[in-house]
Amino acid sequence: METFIQQIVNGLVMGSMYALIALGYTMVYGILSLINFAHGEVVMIGAMVTITCINLVSSIAPGLPGSLVFTAGLLMAIPITMVLGFSIERIAYRPLRKAPRLTPLITAIGVSITLQQVAMLIWGRSPRSFPAIFGEDAPHKLFNLDVSITNIQITIIVLAILLMAGLLIMVEKTKLGRAMRATSQNPEVAGLMGVNINTIISMTFVLGSALGAVAGALYAANYSRADAYIGFMIGLKAFTAAVLGGIGNLAGAVLGGIALGLIESVGAGYIGPLTNGFLGSHYQDIFAFAVLILVLVFRPSGLLGERVAERA
Amino acid sequence: MSSFDSMKQSRTGALVGFALMAVALVLLPVLFGKGLGNTWVRNLDFAMLYIMLALGLNIVVGYAGLLDLGYIAFYAVGAYLYALLNSPHLVPLLQGTGLEWILGPSIWIVIPLAALVAGSFGVMLGSPTLKLRGDYLAIVTLGFGEIIRIFMNNLNHPVNLTNGPRGITLIEPITLFGHSLGKPLHLFGLEIPPLYQYYYLFLALTMFIVFVSIRLQDSRIGRAWVAIREDEIAANAMGINTRNVKLLAFAMGASFGGVAGCLFSSLQGFISPESFGLMESIIVLSMVVLGGMGHIPGVILGAVILVFVPEALRDVINPLQNALIDRKIISGKIIDPEVVRMLMFGLALIFVMLLRPEGLWPSKRRRAELHPKTDDIARQEKDSVADAERNHD
Numbered sequence: 001m002e003t004f005i006q007q008i009v010n011g012l013v014m015g016s017m018y019a020l021i022a023l024g025y026t027m028v029y030g031i032l033s034l035i036n037f038a039h040g041e042v043v044m045i046g047a048m049v050t051i052t053c054i055n056l057v058s059s060i061a062p063g064l065p066g067s068l069v070f071t072a073g074l075l076m077a078i079p080i081t082m083v084l085g086f087s088i089e090r091i092a093y094r095p096l097r098k099a100p101r102l103t104p105l106i107t108a109i110g111v112s113i114t115l116q117q118v119a120m121l122i123w124g125r126s127p128r129s130f131p132a133i134f135g136e137d138a139p140h141k142l143f144n145l146d147v148s149i150t151n152i153q154i155t156i157i158v159l160a161i162l163l164m165a166g167l168l169i170m171v172e173k174t175k176l177g178r179a180m181r182a183t184s185q186n187p188e189v190a191g192l193m194g195v196n197i198n199t200i201i202s203m204t205f206v207l208g209s210a211l212g213a214v215a216g217a218l219y220a221a222n223y224s225r226a227d228a229y230i231g232f233m234i235g236l237k238a239f240t241a242a243v244l245g246g247i248g249n250l251a252g253a254v255l256g257g258i259a260l261g262l263i264e265s266v267g268a269g270y271i272g273p274l275t276n277g278f279l280g281s282h283y284q285d286i287f288a289f290a291v292l293i294l295v296l297v298f299r300p301s302g303l304l305g306e307r308v309a310e311r312a
Numbered sequence: 313m314s315s316f317d318s319m320k321q322s323r324t325g326a327l328v329g330f331a332l333m334a335v336a337l338v339l340l341p342v343l344f345g346k347g348l349g350n351t352w353v354r355n356l357d358f359a360m361l362y363i364m365l366a367l368g369l370n371i372v373v374g375y376a377g378l379l380d381l382g383y384i385a386f387y388a389v390g391a392y393l394y395a396l397l398n399s400p401h402l403v404p405l406l407q408g409t410g411l412e413w414i415l416g417p418s419i420w421i422v423i424p425l426a427a428l429v430a431g432s433f434g435v436m437l438g439s440p441t442l443k444l445r446g447d448y449l450a451i452v453t454l455g456f457g458e459i460i461r462i463f464m465n466n467l468n469h470p471v472n473l474t475n476g477p478r479g480i481t482l483i484e485p486i487t488l489f490g491h492s493l494g495k496p497l498h499l500f501g502l503e504i505p506p507l508y509q510y511y512y513l514f515l516a517l518t519m520f521i522v523f524v525s526i527r528l529q530d531s532r533i534g535r536a537w538v539a540i541r542e543d544e545i546a547a548n549a550m551g552i553n554t555r556n557v558k559l560l561a562f563a564m565g566a567s568f569g570g571v572a573g574c575l576f577s578s579l580q581g582f583i584s585p586e587s588f589g590l591m592e593s594i595i596v597l598s599m600v601v602l603g604g605m606g607h608i609p610g611v612i613l614g615a616v617i618l619v620f621v622p623e624a625l626r627d628v629i630n631p632l633q634n635a636l637i638d639r640k641i642i643s644g645k646i647i648d649p650e651v652v653r654m655l656m657f658g659l660a661l662i663f664v665m666l667l668r669p670e671g672l673w674p675s676k677r678r679r680a681e682l683h684p685k686t687d688d689i690a691r692q693e694k695d696s697v698a699d700a701e702r703n704h705d
Binding site: 105282 | 373379440441443444451454455456458459462463465466590594597601602605651652654655658661662665666669670678
């Protein structure tokens with residue numbers, strides 16, 4: 001039982017990060033019907049820049065409390081990824097809005113390769129360790145059981161919930177959110193109603209990249225390191241989460257992310273005993289894809305997605 | 313279709329052109345080997361392999377319009393099949409089971425078998441996923457590719473089938489008419505080294521695959537694929553069994569991949585799951601899209617460019633950096649040539665697609681769609697797109 005709760009806790013932590021990244025995928029897909037393949041790399045850049053900025057801040061002003069240094073690092077990383085997201089859309093996607101559907105996918109792949117290599121030029125191939133700004137992060141015992149959770153993990157869950165709630169409120173209640181929803185329903189009519197579609201699309205990329213930067217920083221803090229290769233797998237998983245929840249649907253992305261985190265963590269914890277040691281926890285990554293395939297076969301629109309009409 | 317039209321117009325001209333091309337293709341490895349060194353003969357071999365892969369993927373993506381991001385899985389299936397049957401790896405496992413006879417089969421059996429097995433994997437992947445729309449299909453195929461790779465990485469326990477991340481070594485080269493391609497061949501007083509022999513074998517198979525592709529494209533099935541790509545509902549209404557025809561596209565594409573996998577395995581003599589990552593699938597897809605989807609010469613061009621350009625960059629960047637160090641313009645190796653190579657590859661993908669969204673050498677149909685000849689056609693095209701969109705909503 002205690003193992004089970006522990007796996008749930010780990011799954012929630014992982015799932016919150018997936019959810020934050022999945023939001024970036026799903027917002028872009030909702031508006032442009034485009035898989036922004038480069039989003040995973042934006043997350044990676046967010047993680048690397050945060051590490052660099054934290055090192056910078058703690059060398060300039062040593063002795064600051066860890067949470068303050070972390071916030072400072074994040075506040076430097078977020079604008080950088082925002083600019084990055086904006087430029088990616090501007091350079092690689094906007095000129096191709098009327099092109100065949102596969103073309104922007106190829107430029108997205110190109111952007112993703114380019115970002116990864118640029119990261120390697122700047123930070124090298126070997127992983128950068130996340131500075132130990134939080135001091136000794138001793139795990140807390142949960143409910144007096146043998147279940148532990150660290151401060152970083154609590155921060156991840158709380159921060160993710162706050163950001164997701166903020167985004168949902170923004171999309172539902174503000175003028176910008178209304179314009180985003182209108183654009184995703186019908187860009188042409190939204191344009192006729194006075195919505196500047198190009199600005200809205202740019203805003204979508206900027207917002208998604210900001211969330212991605214936070215997720216990247218949290219990822220680096222959780223695993224206490226990051227390298228130029230992390231973007232690929234985490235992006236893939238997050239995209240899976242977005243599809244699982246029903247792509248284009250914000251609540252779906254959150255649900256899909258958390259569900260994927262839980263499935264992975266519980267699955268990896270139990271696959272060994274269940275198959276009598278035949279399959280081990282290194283099959284963890286298979287869960288994400290197996291679940292994805294099953295969901296798509298039996299519920300192609302995802303958990304919360306609307307029925308998508310056949311392409312005419 | 314265009315190739316056949318022009319052939320009808322001037323048969324002799326086409327024959328002369330064909331003969332010249334054949335001579336050029338036969339002499340190519342000699343030119344490359346003498347002029348650029350043996351690495352380039354090897355690159356030529358790989359270009360042939362990637363042409364086969366790209367043509368296989370072209371059936372799925374270019375003809376039938378099904379976006380497949382896990383295509384490399386079929387290549388892996390072919391490669392592992394050949395490796396397991398032609399290396400000492402399975403010997404301890406099969407000892408005493410009476411199944412030792414399956415090891416070391418002739419290539420006349422292995423290659424069709426690889427096509428068959430990979431084709432079956434294609435059907436396996438296709439049958440549950442055919443209901444899905446474009447992007448969903450892309451992500452499921454991507455997941456399928458990753459699953460195959462993860463299994464290859466982990467099937468060394470409890471039964472050591474794939475030897476895990478360490479891969480399979482000591483794979484025997486192909487034996488053709490009693491001659492092993494791993495040894496130099498003496499013919500008419502000439503010595504033909506293994507890399508050259510592989511080139512000729514790959515060339516022959518590539519020709520065969522090009523031939524099959526052309527025939528498929530002009531056949532009833534090929535037209536059915538194009539019909540499905542353009543409008544699945546209309547194709548269905550015209551009496552095409554869309555399910556079976558799409559499955560056939562998956563199976564055909566996969567079988568080309570399986571054959572290429574076999575050849576890769578025998579050329580390398582060593583395979584590991586690392587060679588079959590998502591990046592490889594993406595590179596093959598880039599070849600198809602960059603060259604011009606659904607157009608055989610375009611796809612071949614795309615494959616050749618994406619094999620040669622990165623290799624050429626490798627040949628340029630290293631000496632350049634060394635020269636700069638010699639002249640004391642820079643001190644020490646500041647950049648990793650491998651990183652620069654991939655960086656340029658990424659940038660090239662972006663800019664070529666921005667400048668030519670239809671690919672470098674598109675089919676007439678596609679070019680006509682994207683660049684209408686007269687304003688009138690453009691207006692009609694726009695109207696029909698607007699109509700389609702209105703009906704879609």
